[in-house]
Amino acid sequence: MRYYSLEGGRPLSGEIVVQGAKNSVLPILAASILSGETCRIQHCPRLSDVDTTVEILRHLGCRVRWEGDALLVDASCVTRWDIPDSLMRRMRSSVIFLGAILSRCGQAEISYPGGCELGPRPIDLHLAALRALGADVRERGGSISCSGGNMQGTEIVLSLPSVGATENAILAACGAKGTTVISNAAREPEICDLQEFLCAMGADVRGAGSSTVVVEGRRVLHGCDHRVIADRIVAATYLAAAAGVGGHICLQQVTPGHLSTVTTALMQAGCRIHCSGDEISLESSGKLRSVAPVRTSPYPGFPTDAQAVLMAALCRSRGTTVFVENMFENRYRHVSELRRMGADVRPEGRVAVVCGVEQLHGAQVNATDLRGGAALVVAGLQAQGTTRIGDIHHIRRGYADIVGDLTQLGAAIRDDT
Numbered sequence: 001m002r003y004y005s006l007e008g009g010r011p012l013s014g015e016i017v018v019q020g021a022k023n024s025v026l027p028i029l030a031a032s033i034l035s036g037e038t039c040r041i042q043h044c045p046r047l048s049d050v051d052t053t054v055e056i057l058r059h060l061g062c063r064v065r066w067e068g069d070a071l072l073v074d075a076s077c078v079t080r081w082d083i084p085d086s087l088m089r090r091m092r093s094s095v096i097f098l099g100a101i102l103s104r105c106g107q108a109e110i111s112y113p114g115g116c117e118l119g120p121r122p123i124d125l126h127l128a129a130l131r132a133l134g135a136d137v138r139e140r141g142g143s144i145s146c147s148g149g150n151m152q153g154t155e156i157v158l159s160l161p162s163v164g165a166t167e168n169a170i171l172a173a174c175g176a177k178g179t180t181v182i183s184n185a186a187r188e189p190e191i192c193d194l195q196e197f198l199c200a201m202g203a204d205v206r207g208a209g210s211s212t213v214v215v216e217g218r219r220v221l222h223g224c225d226h227r228v229i230a231d232r233i234v235a236a237t238y239l240a241a242a243a244g245v246g247g248h249i250c251l252q253q254v255t256p257g258h259l260s261t262v263t264t265a266l267m268q269a270g271c272r273i274h275c276s277g278d279e280i281s282l283e284s285s286g287k288l289r290s291v292a293p294v295r296t297s298p299y300p301g302f303p304t305d306a307q308a309v310l311m312a313a314l315c316r317s318r319g320t321t322v323f324v325e326n327m328f329e330n331r332y333r334h335v336s337e338l339r340r341m342g343a344d345v346r347p348e349g350r351v352a353v354v355c356g357v358e359q360l361h362g363a364q365v366n367a368t369d370l371r372g373g374a375a376l377v378v379a380g381l382q383a384q385g386t387t388r389i390g391d392i393h394h395i396r397r398g399y400a401d402i403v404g405d406l407t408q409l410g411a412a413i414r415d416d417t
């Protein structure tokens with residue numbers, strides 16, 4: 001069993017380059033099968049979810065190899081259109097392959113990704129988008145088979161701006177004849193990154209970042225070179241870590257605009273933040289105050305993925321902060337672990353109330369999910385004594401080297417086997 005061991009109380013200082021975004025690279029890797037040539041995807045984080053995606057690509061017939069921090073995907077020879085259940089179960093976002101495989105092969109077969117640690121995560125909007133394009137989608141015994149050799153461009157209206165459904169709709173629309181207009185699309189920066197990648201391959205996709213995305217399908221796509229954007233949630237995690245324990249850090253190669261709701265909350269809490277070009281620096285005394293209610297919502301609102309790390313930063317703040325989680329049902333599982341460390345956080349349905357305490361203390365805790373696990377790291381850095389975090393495989397799904405990064409910033413954190 002592997003653990004992270006942390007000795008709390010050391011302020012963070014220094015500079016760090018933020019890894020590429022997990023939520024960009026996964027759909028981009030899926031999209032790489034739309035090209036008949038080799039795509040070079042740079043600044044690709046080494047994550048277990050990326051390893052799973054590479055396994056899926058290889059299963060489909062692609063040749064994939066690492067070259068430094070770049071992944072080279074040669075999709076000239078896609079021989080299969082199914083994803084085995086064992087790979088689907090490992091990573092919920094493998095559902096994004098549905099639109100990509102359908103686009104490339106005219107048919108696709110996957111098993112149902114099912115629920116996950118954040119609660120039920122339906123894919124009805126994904127399937128409705130594919131059906132709107134004319135795909136025949138059949139759900140039987142936990143598997144989904146689609147045939148869509150004659151998909152036609154159409155208008156797709158998403159009933160809510162789902163990130164995954166928007167990505168699946170864009171990828172499938174690339175294989176449909178004519179124009180597709182996706183309304184109420186998600187506006188996350190990762191959708192813009194996917195659009196950039198597709199356009200670099202020769203696709204005609206416009207409007208990402210707004211709520212209407214327009215795709216002209218059936219272009220012949222070629223290979224390309226693309227650099228993945230910085231991971232705004234990893235950036236938020238390190239900002240929250242320095243805010244909570246104190247110190248002065250500078251994050252490099254980030255897009256400050258992608259983090260504005262997070263930096264606004266941290267400034268309210270008393271941090272000094274300065275953004276310039278592709279850098280964000282944060283200075284904190286480690287003595288924060290409570291902030292106005294934090295309500296998670298689709299981009300450009302406060303990201304649900306940053307809720308847990310901000311909460312952990314505020315556990316020792318002066319005053320009371322209310323969190324309202326509007327995106328996922330089961331997103332306060334880290335709270336019981338934070339309470340083991342002495343935090344006073346009371347969850348009630350979608351709301352959690354954080355009453356700041358004087359001090360957190362080290363404890364034996366377990367990561368419950370990816371971002372909840374990162375929140376335990378943020379709390380452990382502030383705690384008196386040693387914190388041991390178990391079930392770190394959750395954290396490793398999204399953080400390429402959280403131990404190396406925080407060590408570089410002066411934290412006392414170890415990966416214990």
Ligand code: UD1
Nearest residue numbers: 023093121122123124125126161162163164165305327328
């Ligand atoms: C993506 C991110 C995840 C982030 C989330 C919200 C990836 C790989 N993951 O997940 O880190 O937390 O966006 O920012 O990019 N919904 C439906 N039906 C559907 C699809 C979604 O009801 O068919 C609901 C979900 O239950 C949820 C809401 O829509 O309540 C938003 O989910 P969605 O934007 O789809 O999140 P993901 O794409 O799964």
